[in-house]
Amino acid sequence: MDVNLIVNGERCRARVEPRKTLADLLREDLGLTGTHLGCEHGVCGSCTVLLDGLAVRSCLMFGVQADGSEVTSVEGLAGDPESLSLVQRAFQETHGLQCGFCTPGFVISVTAFLAEVPDPTDEQIRDGLSGNLCRCTGYQGIVQAVRLAARLRREERAETSG
C-alpha cells in the first residue's frame, strides 16, 4: 500500500506491506535508523516517536496507519543534522546515557514530557521516564538530564519572551 506522510518536516512516500510497523517503515524504507527497536512489543520505549506531536510507540502502529500524519523521529528534533536539540544537549552534558541504544526513545519522550510539564518535580520526572527502559545507566544521569533540559528550556523561553 502507498503511504504518504510528513517525516521531520519533509513529505515522504513509501510503498509498504500493511503488516510493517511504523518503526520498520522509518528504518527500512526511509533510512531513518535513529529510531531503535528493542522489544518490539511496546514495553521498552526505544522506538518512541512523535506522531502529530504526541509521543507514541512506533512498534505498536502499522506504517499504513500513519498515512496523512506528521512524524518526528530523533533525526528531526534539532531541525538540522549538524546541531542538537536542547534535550539532546542536556543528555550530552550530564552524560544521560551509556551504550546509547535507548537514548533516541528517551530524548523523544522527554521532549514531549517537558512540553506538557515544563517545571517538573523529581517525582514527575521519574513518572515521565517510566515508559522507557535503560539497562545501563541506573537512570541517575537521565534524571539529571531532564532536570537540566527543563532549566535550559525555561531559560530559553524567558529570554525569547523578555
Added chain:
Amino acid sequence: MKAAAFDYHAPESVDAAVALLAELGDEAKVLAGGQSLVPVMAMRLGRPEHIVDVNRIEALAGATRSNGTLRVGALTRHRDLETDVLIRDSVPLLARAAPHIGHFQIRNRGTVGGSLAHADSAAELPAVTVALDAEIEVRSSRGSRRIRAADFFVSIFMTALEPDELVTAVHLPVWGRGCGFAVAEFARRHGDFALAGAACGVQVDGGRIVRAAVGLIGMGGVPVRARPAEQALTGADAHGADLVSTGRDAVAALDPPSDAHGSAAYRRHLGAQMITQALGRALAEAQGQDRNPGQSQAGGTA
C-alpha cells in the same frame, strides 16, 4: 516479532466498519489503539486475516453528556480521560483511573473501546464500568444494542460481543453532589498491570454514605463488583465506617489467579488493602463536598 500478513481495511464510517465485520466475520479483528492487539500480533499469538482499522472514524471519538449520563465514544483515547474537562467533571472515576493505564505514550494511542473489548480483568476501565453500572453500546449491520457492563465481561478476555459487532461507546451515570472517587492499585513497577486494585466511588449526604460502588482489578477472570462491600457501606456513618474490615470481607470469597507474580492469598491480601485505601480517599473527598454534613462531622470544612 513481526506480525503475520493481513489484509488492511480503514473504513471512514461506522456503517462501513460494521459492513466489513458482517462480511468478514471471525476472520477480522478490529484495530483501535493497537496497544494490546499489535503486541499480540507481533508475538503471533493472534494472526487475523483481516484488520479493520477504526482510527479514521471520527464519529467514534469524544464525549457528550445528557440526562445524567455521559456517553464516551469508543475511540476516545485514554489521554482524553485525563484532560477532557467534560469527562473529568462528569465521571471523575475515569480520570482517576487513566493515569494507572500503561505509560503516557500508551495512553496517547490506547482507546476506551479497545480496553473494554480486550477485556483484561487486570485493566482499569473494565473495573470502572462494572463498578458504575455502565452500559456498553455496540453496533452491527443488524442494529445497535446496549449491554450492561456486568453482562459484557464473560470470562478471561471474553466478552458478550458477537464477531460482527463493534463497540461504539460506553454510557456512564453522572453522580450528583457529595461524591468522591479513587483508584488504588499495587503493581511491581509503575505502568505494569496491577497485581490487585480497586476503583471506588462513594456519595455522602448528611454525614451518611448513601451510595457506594466498588470495582476490583485483577481479582478474578472478569472485573469483579464487590456488592457485599457496597451494601455494608450504604447507610453507614461516613466517619465511623470500618474500611479495614470492609476490604477484608469484600475479598474473602474471591478466587483471584495464582501465578509467578503472586499467589491467590497474596492477591486477596493486596485487594483488601487497595479497597481500604481507595475507599478512604473517596470518602475523604466526598465528605469535603457534603453540603449537609449533619451532626456526625464536628464543624466546618473537611
